[in-house]
Amino acid sequence: MTVNVLLALIVLAAVLARFKRRRCSRALLALALILLLAAGCGPLPVWLLAQLQSGYATTAPISWGQRNAIVLLGAGSVRLAGSSEVEASLFAYGRISKAAELYRECRHAGRECKVEVSGGDARWLGQPEAAIYAGDLQRLGVDAADLLLEPHSMNTWQNAQFSEPLLKTYGADRVLLVSSGFHLRRGMLYFTHFGIHAVPVRADYVGGELSWLPLSYNFAMADLALHEYAGIVRYHVYDAMGWNVQATKPGAL
Structure with missing residues (x-):
């Protein structure tokens, strides 16, 4: 997922450069670089996974x-x-x-x-x-x-x-x-x-693993976390639209 976004940003930047939209092209390349470092060097997956797992780090x-x-x-x-x-x-x-x-x-x-x-x-x-x-x-x-x-x-x-x-x-x-x-x-x-x-x-x-150089492991962990967040967001969107199966009353089991 993150690699696909990176590729899309780079391709779009190249297209904009071809049409002499250099300012927009440079902005997209800068955004791609930020994503590359944030995901590949660890800060993004570390933060995303910490938010997902913090409530379950210890078991009572x-x-x-x-x-x-x-x-x-x-x-x-x-x-x-x-x-x-x-x-x-x-x-x-x-x-x-x-x-x-x-x-x-x-x-x-x-x-x-x-x-x-x-x-x-x-x-x-x-x-x-x-x-x-x-x-x-x-x-x-x-x-x-x-x-x-x-x-x-x-x-x-x-x-x-x-x-x-x-x-x-x-x-x-x-x-x-x-x-x-x-x-x-x-x-x-x-x-x-x-x-x-x-x-x-x-x-x-x-x-994630903090590193001076981008690691494929960190991209995999970022994608893992984003998949979970996407599922959570999809649930709430579907619920708001009435597309989810009708909820069972709390305490039914």
């Missing part, structure tokens, strides 16, 4: 209910090169590990606990994320009988929308939402829309 002790649901949000899957095998993506393992950790804590406290795994086959690899992650969770000690699979959602909005009936059927009196720190703000917004009062639990935390 969990107060377990009698019937607890740990909702694990998907983070993609990949097909292994040269084979038909599909496994969780690099970005998913922190979430899977945190969900298993919470499950063990819940069981140690003597409470009933289910892990709801939400994620469909968004990349058309032949297996939904929910099924792939379920195998990893079982290898980490989660009982198969305590898994609730939601294998149809293709994005975070559908994660929330399709999780609501599962959680209501189970009758959870405590819901924990497990995802990456940068993703929790948007995830909580969507789950709240569908009446799911959840406790956010951060599985991992990312940040």
